[in-house]
Amino acid sequence: MTPQRTSTGILLALICLFLVATMPIIANSRPSGSSALTFAVMFSIWQLVFAVPLFAWEAKKTKTGLFSARFELQQRNRTILIGIATGIMFGLSSIIYVVAAERAGAVNAAIAMQAYPLFAVLWETLFLRKSKSPVEMAFTFGLIGAMYFLATGGTLRMEGLSPWFLFALGVPLLWSIAHVIIREELTRTPITPVQVTFFRSLISALFLVGLLLILDPEEFLVSFQFDFQMFALAMGLVYYVDLIFWFHTVRHIDVSLASSIITPWPAVTMLLAVLFLGDSLQTHQIVAFVLVAACIYGLLLVSIRRDRGREPSTKCTT
16 A cells, blocks of 8 residues: 655645546537437546556556455455446446536536535545534535525525536535545555556446447447547546546545645636636626635645644654
8 A cells, every 4th residue: 555645645636626627628518419428428438448558557567456466355356346336426427527517507517516525524424434623514514505605596595596506416426425435445455546547437438338328329320420539538538637646646635635625626617618618707606616615725724734733743752
């Protein structure tokens, strides 16, 4: 297992920030007429294609992770089952991601993804018994309020609640469950981020291809269009690189802390949406993002202070 370094985790999370900001733009820039499921299938296949070379090299040359002698049979079987379960979660989240970006809009979908730390905190509290302080809970409730403000279009009235914004929350919900589970595997077993990414991509691709063949096999014809493939390839490449960096990130720091660091990415998405998609920003979107960012950075500062308090003192005593 790799030693955990907070500084390394923070740097890797910052790289993820810029990568993840581009994905809603790529998804919404694809040629019209293609379904969300078809696009999710194709970029998942490209993701798998990009994952193969590094996985093969690691399996042949380094003999680490699943291929090391330290990986016991029972441990390996448990990891494979977890890989299948989380791969299906990621497959479902890919479909929701594309539909949400299209229906809710790139900016709204991007801000909805900011519920990720909220769900991560919830799962870490419930399943990993990581207690949260009153200050952390205050910031968490502030985050919920900001999300509700955005979901109602700034009106705070229930009748203004956007169903597509609520649908978009399915992405951070599934991501947070899967990432908390995977983080435990990365810190407790010899499995590597490269291997996690490969099996996550493989299971997701198989699940989505099977779903497409059942629901709408004729959609495969659309997937062979050159323009469509270029956007699917771009999405698959960015997503793959982001996953590699992300799984290395959560090897060093908690999922909730890592997801807090990438908070500003909707601001980058907002700028790209205006430049490339012709979107216009609404006042309530900007207000919601500022509130969300403030709450998550509040959680980040509390986490850093708590971690510093746990560090052993380096002063000499007599």
